[in-house]
Amino acid sequence: MSMTADTLRGNTDTIILTLLMRGDSYGYEINKSVQRRTKGEYGFKEATLYTAFKRLEQNGFIRSYWGEDGPGARRRYYSITEEGRRQWEENVRDWETTRSLLDALFDPDYDDEEG
Amino acid sequence: MSMTADTLRGNTDTIILTLLMRGDSYGYEINKSVQRRTKGEYGFKEATLYTAFKRLEQNGFIRSYWGEDGPGARRRYYSITEEGRRQWEENVRDWETTRSLLDALFDPDYDDEEG
DNA sequence: AAGAATACTTCACCTGTTGAAGTACTTCCA
């Protein structure tokens, strides 16, 4: 796994929750959104994406249902739950904390006496 | 593993390299520095720390030697190599990229047409 | 008709983190 992917690890769930806050969606489309937002620099591997859905559903953060039979392949839609929204808030706060921790830890000129 | 620890995963090596850029050091002290910089919010588990040293040394990013026999328990000192410095630069660039990717991916108001 | 795109599933494997247990020495303090 590359450095980048390793940093992303564990944020998969939060990324998915963020996109579901805009409305119900399905795997393939969510992944396209991720790619669009990152200008193609990042996208989920299929296995990553679908195991994340399973995990999120087991934790009660999302719910799923099969889409109407239209043209094209069948789609499983996901929608975020109230608990999922709460989890999203917490995860984003955690991210902000971790982000500043890492910024401090990667600073080669950090003053150790600073408080 | 908590969200925070999961985001930190894979950045262990870069944290250690950052601290070694200030001069040679040893495990216990490096960990204290991490705790100081994060105001006690983060520190390595011993197993994490020492497996990271092993990994870094195997990759040629650090070198190690036993400290002089003084008072107190024996210490294994580490010093960063030229290759380690190059790796550090790369990792920090990767971190900056990933940080903005995640900031974009966690934005619930992101405009999908933006580009 | 072929190939690309859409869409999802499952499995075995890999990597980094961790809990737990152990070794060994020194300092503090009652």
Next chain:
DNA sequence: TGGAAGTACTTCAACAGGTGAAGTATTCTT
């Protein structure tokens, strides 16, 4: 003097999340 706490490192088994690979099935494009 003796026990707890602090310093310092080691090893191992277990766990979680990500990934490559292979498969299924449909539709769109050329």
